[in-house]
Amino acid sequence: MKARHALVAALATAFCVAAGAHAFLDHAEPKVGSTVKVAPAELKLWFTEAVEPAFSTVQVVDAQGKRVDTAGAKVDAKNHKLLHVALGKLPGGSYTAVWRIVSVDTHVSQGRFVFRVAP
Amino acid sequence: MPPIAWIKAAHIAASALLAGAFAFELLILRRLAPAGDEAALAGWMQGRLRALTLCGVAVAAVSWVAWLGLLAISMSGQPAAQALGPSVLGTVVTQTTFGHVWSVRAVLLLALAALLLWPQRQARGGSACRHWLAAFLSLLLVCSLAWAGHAAGTQTVHALVDAVHLCAASVWLGMLPPLWIAIQRACASGTPAGAAFATSAARRFSLPGLLAVCTLAVTGVGNALWLIASPRDLLTTKYGLVLVAKLAVFALMLLLAAGNGLVLAPRAQSAALPAERLQALRRLRTSVLLEATLGAVVLVLVGILGVTAPAMHGSAGHSMHDMEM
Numbered sequence: 001m002k003a004r005h006a007l008v009a010a011l012a013t014a015f016c017v018a019a020g021a022h023a024f025l026d027h028a029e030p031k032v033g034s035t036v037k038v039a040p041a042e043l044k045l046w047f048t049e050a051v052e053p054a055f056s057t058v059q060v061v062d063a064q065g066k067r068v069d070t071a072g073a074k075v076d077a078k079n080h081k082l083l084h085v086a087l088g089k090l091p092g093g094s095y096t097a098v099w100r101i102v103s104v105d106t107h108v109s110q111g112r113f114v115f116r117v118a119p
Numbered sequence: 120m121p122p123i124a125w126i127k128a129a130h131i132a133a134s135a136l137l138a139g140a141f142a143f144e145l146l147i148l149r150r151l152a153p154a155g156d157e158a159a160l161a162g163w164m165q166g167r168l169r170a171l172t173l174c175g176v177a178v179a180a181v182s183w184v185a186w187l188g189l190l191a192i193s194m195s196g197q198p199a200a201q202a203l204g205p206s207v208l209g210t211v212v213t214q215t216t217f218g219h220v221w222s223v224r225a226v227l228l229l230a231l232a233a234l235l236l237w238p239q240r241q242a243r244g245g246s247a248c249r250h251w252l253a254a255f256l257s258l259l260l261v262c263s264l265a266w267a268g269h270a271a272g273t274q275t276v277h278a279l280v281d282a283v284h285l286c287a288a289s290v291w292l293g294m295l296p297p298l299w300i301a302i303q304r305a306c307a308s309g310t311p312a313g314a315a316f317a318t319s320a321a322r323r324f325s326l327p328g329l330l331a332v333c334t335l336a337v338t339g340v341g342n343a344l345w346l347i348a349s350p351r352d353l354l355t356t357k358y359g360l361v362l363v364a365k366l367a368v369f370a371l372m373l374l375l376a377a378g379n380g381l382v383l384a385p386r387a388q389s390a391a392l393p394a395e396r397l398q399a400l401r402r403l404r405t406s407v408l409l410e411a412t413l414g415a416v417v418l419v420l421v422g423i424l425g426v427t428a429p430a431m432h433g434s435a436g437h438s439m440h441d442m443e444m
Contacts, residue, residue, distance in 0.1 A: 023272065049272040049273075050272065052194070052214070052215045052216065053214070054210050054211075054214040054215060055194045055195060055210075055215070100196065102194045102215070103272050104215075104216040104217075104271050104272050105217075105268060105269050105270070105271040105272035106190050106193075106194065106215075106217045106267070106271075107272075107426075107428070108193050108194065108196070
């Protein structure tokens with residue numbers, strides 16, 4: 001009986017932790033929908049899967065639709081699930097990050113989220 | 120169903136046909152040791168296998184190019200006129216994981232085409248060596264498909280499990296068309312030699328078929344562990360439902376395969392009268408054709424799975440809608 005329980009637990013654990021494929025936004029810094037007091041120098045986005053640098057883009061725009069990122073998105077050298085986006089000096093306000101990424105399994109996903117700067 | 124899903128299905132089918140035709144030659148045809156009229160049939164069968172492999176290479180090459188073109192359009196997000204230009208195609212081929220896999224598999228296809236088209240002037244030993252090399256390359260071609268799908272985005276061990284899964288599926292599904300051709304020939308000719316040849320081939324098909332099915336079952340569960348978040352997702356997500364449909368068709372194929380190997384093929388072999396044997400062979404021909412048709416359905420479902428987000432994301436809330444705030 002114990003062995004049976006152990007097998008079920010092992011399978012359940014495997015089902016819970018091992019799934020993957022298709023990259024979606026896992027989390028970001030500043031956090032999705034958050035308000036920060038200090039203007040960030042860069043936006044970081046973590047995806048659920050490694051992304052293709054050649055076809056993955058992130059743009060950050062202010063409330064007027066003007067781009068405030070300075071150099072587009074760069075894939076982290078060590079962690080290919082992480083994108084860095086350098087930002088200019090951000091005054092207080094609302095900003096929208098618009099991302100379109102291609103995962104290494106060739107699937108395209110896109111989305112957007114807002115964060116606010118309130119010094 | 121998007122065009123890329125059809126292209127994927129066609130490409131996987133062509134790759135499977137290649138691997139299966141070589142497997143049929145090496146695992147079945149060369150072990151029959153036919154004599155007399157059966158030897159002539161074996162020679163005729165070799166000609167058909169060569170035609171099948173040439174057809175497989177051609178379809179695989181065309182669909183592989185189409186796959187690259189469709190991905191260039193979707194990856195770049197540009198209209199076809201721009202995406203299919205040298206700039207975007209070059210970037211896909213040289214700067215993406217799929218592009219690297221594409222290049223390797225293109226070289227494999229070229230090597231297979233060269234092996235098939237190169238004039239055969241060597242001695243028997245050289246011919247056998249060439250067939251083993253071609254079989255090996257066709258298996259590499261099938262294996263490498265794992266790195267062009269969902270497994271490329273997870274872990275290396277998943278890609279390896281998927282590669283074994285693809286190999287087993289290809290050997291099983293790819294050997295069905297040659298087997299049907301052998302039985303069809305026997306039914307059409309009605310000769311004792313043709314019947315003996317076809318029933319021997321069907322009996323010899325059982326062992327590699329059984330090994331392939333067992334491998335598919337184990338590696339299929341392995342694949343599911345990476346792509347399904349929980350068993351409930353099998354019935355609550357699109358990916359899960361398509362997977363369940365695939366499993367249902369797979370189960371039907373198993374029933375047919377069991378009937379072929381355990382009932383119809385032995386009945387054809389042990390029939391005392393030519394008429395009885397012919398009748399059994401006709402039933403076997405129908406059953407193998409049905410099994411191959413269901414195999415084609417499985418490949419279409421695989422094509423759909425290849426463009427569907429795995430169940431993990433459907434249940435984990437990683438949708439674009441959730442991210443928009």
